[in-house]
Amino acid sequence: MRKIVVIIFALMAAVPGFSQTSSAPTKNKKKFTVTNRAGDHFMIQLANNTLTSLPDSISSHVKGFSRSANVYVMIDKPFKANPQMSAAFGLGISTTNIYFNKMQMDISSSSAKLPFVAVDSAIRFKKYKLATSFLEVPVELRYTANPNTPNKTFKAAIGVKVATLLNAHTKGKNLLTASGGKLSDETVKISSKDYFNTTRLSVTGRVGYGNFSLFAAYGLTNVFKDGVAPPTKILQIGLTISGL
Secondary structure, eight states, rough: OOHHHHHHHHHHHHHHHTOOOOOOOOOTTTOOOTTOOOOOOEEEEEEEEETTTOOOHHHHBBSSSOEEEEEEEEEEEEESSSSEEEEEEEEEEEEEEEEESSEEETTTTOOOSSOOOEOOOOOOOEEEEEEEEEEEEEEEEEEEEETSSSSGSSEEEEEEEEEEEOOOEEEEEEEOOSSSSSEEEEEEEEETTTTBBBBEEEEEEEEEEEEEEEEEESSOOSOOOTTOOOOOOOOEEEEEEEEO
């Protein structure tokens, strides 16, 4: 964790240096005016989550659209030598939801291994999910084809995100009998971070036009601590809405 934090702060410290780089004027070089331009200072991301490399005994119980929502406030620093390029960093919240069908996770267990319990023939919840929330620091290298009209031009970005886990919980709603009949409207929420990696490092990419872009984020660290569950990483693919 300490090494990751040092790397992120080093990247953030380098941003002002990059943005102030100057070079001798080039003949016929296109001029851009970046004063007061919209710099995608606010970003909202909506995505689908995939847990990679899960064994079939678990992945076969993952269902539906496992959605996530991310919100970031960013600082954008255009390069003086090339205003089409900029560096950005910020702070935000990332939330993920993974939905399961006829399977429950006992994250409050005292066992050395995280129990994944198939409940195909047992009393179970109609809706059951694993939810996490992270505080994230994103860093991006951005390209804007025409900085004069940032809301009407091609854009692309690559970057990294480092995050710390704020909360992890499971939530079950609407208890069913073993045969699928309604038993009660009970809702059970269990919170625990014991089985989870509390630090997440991800690589990111975005490509789009104006205020809309497609993005992908791939976790380089495992979702769960080593040895407590099958090694799995998270992949997010979705839509970014940006502006301001």
